[in-house]
Amino acid sequence: MKIIERSIEPGKWRYGFARDLPGHFIAGVFIKGLRNRPWPLWQVGVEEFKQRFPHDTDTDRPPAVVCGTPSMWMQQGTNVYLWPAPTDGWTLQVRMMEK
DSSP states (O other), X not given: OEEEEEEOOTTOOXXXXXXXXXXXXXXXXXXXXXXXOEEEOEEOOHHHHHHHSOSOTTSSOOOGGGEXXXXXXXXXTTEEEEESEXXXXXXXXXXXXXX
8 A cells, every 4th residue: 555645735626646646546535634643535426526516627726615624535537636625734645555
């Protein structure tokens, strides 16, 4: 298992993992707060994500209404999308397994 941690910038909801994915697939996404405990996020499919997220996923910023603590994620290609967009500086932990 390969674990990658990145600092979350408040308001940023799209993270790329192109250089980390060859030979691996994303098994889980977690956020870590001040107590350094990983909190699992719920994975949703593209259709459910688009229902909750009413605009095109190619834009840079989500609507201001959907900001808070991330609770779910979606993978599209080499990108991971968080919903809602984070308002605080968390740590994003991605766990990858070999194919």
